[in-house]
Amino acid sequence: MTEKRIVIEPVVGEEEASWEERLRSFPWWFLAMIFIAIGVFFVVSTNESYNAAFNFIKAGLTITIKTTLIAYVIALGFGLLAGLGRISKNVFFNNLARLYVELIRGIPILVLIFFIALVGVPSLVNGLNAIGEWLNNAGIAFLSKPFTAITNQDVSMNARAIIALAFTYGAYLAEIFRAGIQSIGKGQMEAARSLGMSYGQAMRHIILPQAIRNVLPALGNDFVAMVKDSSLVSVLAVRDITQVARLYAGSTFRFREAYVTLAVMYLTMTVILSLIVQTVERRLRSND
Amino acid sequence: MTNSDNIIVVQDLFKYFGEVKALDGVSLEVGRGKVVVIVGPSGSGKSTLLRCINHLEKPTQGDIWIDGEKLTHNIKTINAIRAEIGMVFQLFNLFPHLTAIENVTLAQTVVRNRSKEEAEHIAMEKLKRVGIPEKAAVYPSNLSGGQQQRVAIARALAMGPKIMLFDEPTSALDPEMIKEVLDVMLDLASEGMTMVCVTHEMGFARSAADEVIFMDFGKIVEHTTPEGLFNNPQEDRTKLFLSQILQH
Ligand SMILES: Nc1ncnc2c1ncn2[C@@H]1O[C@H](COP(=O)(O)OP(=O)(O)OP(=O)(O)O)[C@@H](O)[C@H]1O
Ligand SMILES: [Mg+2]
Numbered sequence: 016m017t018e019k020r021i022v023i024e025p026v027v028g029e030e031e032a033s034w035e036e037r038l039r040s041f042p043w044w045f046l047a048m049i050f051i052a053i054g055v056f057f058v059v060s061t062n063e064s065y066n067a068a069f070n071f072i073k074a075g076l077t078i079t080i081k082t083t084l085i086a087y088v089i090a091l092g093f094g095l096l097a098g099l100g101r102i103s104k105n106v107f108f109n110n111l112a113r114l115y116v117e118l119i120r121g122i123p124i125l126v127l128i129f130f131i132a133l134v135g136v137p138s139l140v141n142g143l144n145a146i147g148e149w150l151n152n153a154g155i156a157f158l159s160k161p162f163t164a165i166t167n168q169d170v171s172m173n174a175r176a177i178i179a180l181a182f183t184y185g186a187y188l189a190e191i192f193r194a195g196i197q198s199i200g201k202g203q204m205e206a207a208r209s210l211g212m213s214y215g216q217a218m219r220h221i222i223l224p225q226a227i228r229n230v231l232p233a234l235g236n237d238f239v240a241m242v243k244d245s246s247l248v249s250v251l252a253v254r255d256i257t258q259v260a261r262l263y264a265g266s267t268f269r270f271r272e273a274y275v276t277l278a279v280m281y282l283t284m285t286v287i288l289s290l291i292v293q294t295v296e297r298r299l300r301s302n303d
Numbered sequence: 304m305t306n307s308d309n310i311i312v313v314q315d316l317f318k319y320f321g322e323v324k325a326l327d328g329v330s331l332e333v334g335r336g337k338v339v340v341i342v343g344p345s346g347s348g349k350s351t352l353l354r355c356i357n358h359l360e361k362p363t364q365g366d367i368w369i370d371g372e373k374l375t376h377n378i379k380t381i382n383a384i385r386a387e388i389g390m391v392f393q394l395f396n397l398f399p400h401l402t403a404i405e406n407v408t409l410a411q412t413v414v415r416n417r418s419k420e421e422a423e424h425i426a427m428e429k430l431k432r433v434g435i436p437e438k439a440a441v442y443p444s445n446l447s448g449g450q451q452q453r454v455a456i457a458r459a460l461a462m463g464p465k466i467m468l469f470d471e472p473t474s475a476l477d478p479e480m481i482k483e484v485l486d487v488m489l490d491l492a493s494e495g496m497t498m499v500c501v502t503h504e505m506g507f508a509r510s511a512a513d514e515v516i517f518m519d520f521g522k523i524v525e526h527t528t529p530e531g532l533f534n535n536p537q538e539d540r541t542k543l544f545l546s547q548i549l550q551h
Contacts, residue, residue: 205359206396206455210410210462211386213378220409224400 055279068272075259083245086180087238093185098192119186125247127183132175132251140167176248184241191233195226235292239285256280310335310497316365318351325351327521336495340508343518344544349501353468357388370465386414389459393471395451397443403454404439407461429457433487449480456487469500503548517541
């Protein structure tokens, strides 16, 4: 019996310490968030004025989701191209990609959205028109049609918002892709090339599949960030949830209802997405 | 070019890495079907020579012909020539996201434009040849070092190469796995494959090599037969090197 006690005592001591440790490391913030979420959910669904706010604001949900998704997919394309450019030995592409990344990352997103939507897109349209004029004068009228036909009105503010977000996030994703590609050992490219694959084939079949898998969590995190930054397009009067909430608050003077509901809507989306990202990350790690 | 039966001809090759002179005027001819073993101390330029032969390194100066075709900087020709030269690396460099058989089929379909069925058929044939057909569906991370290296050899063989380059293929392996890889190499040698092998496995050099090259400071110091090297080395540096590695 005494022997047993001697054995048990340190175990009990350890357990107490680990309990304390467990209490300390417990994600209290998450518990608090769930309580707040339940509370707010309760209020929003039972309190009439919150309910009214939610029903009004949810009209913007489609635009928020559509804008984010489309812009993100385009940003993946920009990012991949620019990321490949950043590691390219071709001086032109390398510098072009570097210029793009540095320019974008040095300017606040809000300013970029104004600039791209209100200066960049109109300039592009004018440029296309000018090309059309030139083609027309050169006597190739049938080719000039699509260039001269386009006007600034054809590009909606919503489309401009998507272009702005995509172009901006492309620069951030480029750095993720670059880091991912550079994390793959040199031997992989050499083995692929030694089998006769071209640089492009080796990139596509060997390097990128591994690189993208490595950066999947980072790409996911930037998607979550983009959900939040999509609220910035409200400055272009695009009717996303932020803009609709502003309209609601402005017309009813129910600021608290409008912005509490808006915040909870963003929080719900980002928390769910973050949990998905974390799950993917954990699964990837356990597969290694 | 001297002899049309020399499948590799290297003429007066120099390679600088910045200030470092990795190759210092190397000339070499390898006859079709010959097995050449390269030995030499660390940093003597053995890997660099091998990597110049399939243009993984761009020579600073000098010319290389593979089966009569001159290696230029034209990337199309280089890719085509590389497909004819199999290379086996010290650290295997298998593609970790692909199974063993996918490792062996990928370049066949991408570079040789073979159908999936044909590529898989050839891949199984080569995996049998290196003795691990049962590992076809296994990922590299679940293979032992020796098995990984044998898949790497199968991957190179599946392209139907005229030449095989080996860069210390057994030096990253645990001792008990060295033999299984050397056995595959011995088989290849006896079947008449042209092979250039950087290796310090003197048993392999003795039993399989037609010629042995000793390199030091980026130069070929001695180029002789295995007997010549082991029994009658001419240069002091060769003797010193042999005394060092044969002690182990
Ligand atoms: N990519 C590189 N950049 C700079 N220096 C290099 C590079 N590759 C090789 N070198 C240098 O060139 C010289 C020859 O290297 P090499 O790898 O050919 O030697 P080696 O004979 O294969 O040596 P080891 O037995 O250690 O593999 C060394 O001094 C090495 O440091
Ligand atoms: Mg080496």
